[in-house]
Amino acid sequence: MGIGTREQPSGDDPVVAIYRAALPQVYGYLLPRCRSVDVAEDLTAETFAAAVAAVRRGRVGEVTVAWLVGVARHKLVDHWRRVGREQRGLAAVRCTQDDADDPWQEVHDLDAAHAALWRLSVPQRLALTLRYLDGLSVPEVAEQLGRTVHGTETLLVRARAALRRVYEEEERDERSA
Amino acid sequence: MNDPLERLRIPIVPIAPRAEFADDLLRRLQGTEPRARDTATVRYFVDDLDAAVTFYRDLLGFDVELRPSPTFAMLYRGDLRLLLSVPGDPHVLPDGTLPQPGGDNRISLLVDDLAAAVAALRSGGAQVRGEIGGGVTVASALLQDPAGNPVELIEPRRGYHERSRRGAELRRPQRPSTTTKEEPQ
Numbered sequence: 001m002g003i004g005t006r007e008q009p010s011g012d013d014p015v016v017a018i019y020r021a022a023l024p025q026v027y028g029y030l031l032p033r034c035r036s037v038d039v040a041e042d043l044t045a046e047t048f049a050a051a052v053a054a055v056r057r058g059r060v061g062e063v064t065v066a067w068l069v070g071v072a073r074h075k076l077v078d079h080w081r082r083v084g085r086e087q088r089g090l091a092a093v094r095c096t097q098d099d100a101d102d103p104w105q106e107v108h109d110l111d112a113a114h115a116a117l118w119r120l121s122v123p124q125r126l127a128l129t130l131r132y133l134d135g136l137s138v139p140e141v142a143e144q145l146g147r148t149v150h151g152t153e154t155l156l157v158r159a160r161a162a163l164r165r166v167y168e169e170e171e172r173d174e175r176s177a
Numbered sequence: 178m179n180d181p182l183e184r185l186r187i188p189i190v191p192i193a194p195r196a197e198f199a200d201d202l203l204r205r206l207q208g209t210e211p212r213a214r215d216t217a218t219v220r221y222f223v224d225d226l227d228a229a230v231t232f233y234r235d236l237l238g239f240d241v242e243l244r245p246s247p248t249f250a251m252l253y254r255g256d257l258r259l260l261l262s263v264p265g266d267p268h269v270l271p272d273g274t275l276p277q278p279g280g281d282n283r284i285s286l287l288v289d290d291l292a293a294a295v296a297a298l299r300s301g302g303a304q305v306r307g308e309i310g311g312g313v314t315v316a317s318a319l320l321q322d323p324a325g326n327p328v329e330l331i332e333p334r335r336g337y338h339e340r341s342r343r344g345a346e347l348r349r350p351q352r353p354s355t356t357t358k359e360e361p362q
Contacts, residue, residue, distance in 0.1 A: 019203055024191030032187050041198050045205070052206055069189060107181050114185065132185040160182065 018051060022068045029069050033076060033129055035118065043079055047072040073134065077126060077144050084122030104164050109171070116166040124159035131156055216253075220260040222268070222278045223324035226250060229261050232322050236301050237286065257284065278324035291316050291332035314338070 031040040142152035223229035233239040239252040248263035264275040311317040
């Protein structure tokens with residue numbers, strides 16, 4: 001037996017304080033949106049690394065869960081943009097103007113609607129995630145995506161139509177199965 | 178406006194990640210602490226790296242940080258970084274000789290219960306030189322690593338002085354490299 005005296009992290013260490021306060025919230029934000037433990041863990045680590053760096057540079061007055069979730073959202077956007085660049089050229093679900101003009105009355109099956117997001121192109125999934133899963137306003141989505149508000153509105157209209165098409169296709173398949 | 182897709186909202190429900198991930202993340206975050214600049218580094222020469230690493234890790238509670246070659250290892254214990262080197266070409270002195278393990282200079286490690294620590298170390302196979310001794314402000318014992326380097330253990334007594342971390346930060350600009358620690362007589 002030895003005399004190991006590994007120190008426990010002290011309560012006043014700002015890094016430890018940030019980590020303890022917000023790890024489950026940040027991970028709880030990312031996991032349902034990523035649908036992958038590996039990706040959620042990577043983005044959680046990136047989020048905290050960025051948060052700690054910002055705090056050390058004195059750029060953050062007060063670290064709150066809301067601020068950290070905002071950092072996590074940036075990381076999610078960056079991640080999906082990288083994925084989107086890699087997958088550019090893959091067939092996305094196409095929609096017509098008719099789809100876009102026909103209002104969607106009701107979403108019966110939320111799980112199916114969330115799952116349908118994953119059959120959309122990355123930009124469409126990203127826009128719908130920010131607008132509906134996160135509840136951001138259209139101008140806020142535009143800011144996250146670095147697009148104009150008008151361009152974001154167009155993207156959202158098409159993304160909604162694509163989502164509806166996938167969702168209804170799956171609903172039909174289920175009924176006929 | 179009633180948008181049916183508003184129902185897709187996912188509220189943030191805290192989810193505990195895997196414990197291994199959480200522990201690893203905390204270590205990584207702490208590893209980037211600027212406090213690393215305050216680490217005191219000591220190099221010990223050893224002739225048998227395996228034996229030395231085993232001694233410092235298993236008996237004295239050091240963490241092995243790096244072991245990139247058969248002749249070098251980096252260990253940590255709190256703010257002390259201990260480099261273990263097998264003497265070789267990079268260490269040749271101007272007169273052609275190589276540094277040797279041993280001598281009388283030593284690192285001092287603070288323990289809470291010196292008697293218990295010494296008993297544990299003896300039962301673990303460590304060589305303890307003599308008995309517990311010390312001075313006015315500390316009790317001390319001297320052991321040696323497998324290469325013969327001395328390692329001192331000290332237990333504070335009344336009057337022992339240790340500069341607080343806060344105090345060290347306040348004084349650093351005037352006294353950049355000093356440390357204050359009572360030595361046994």
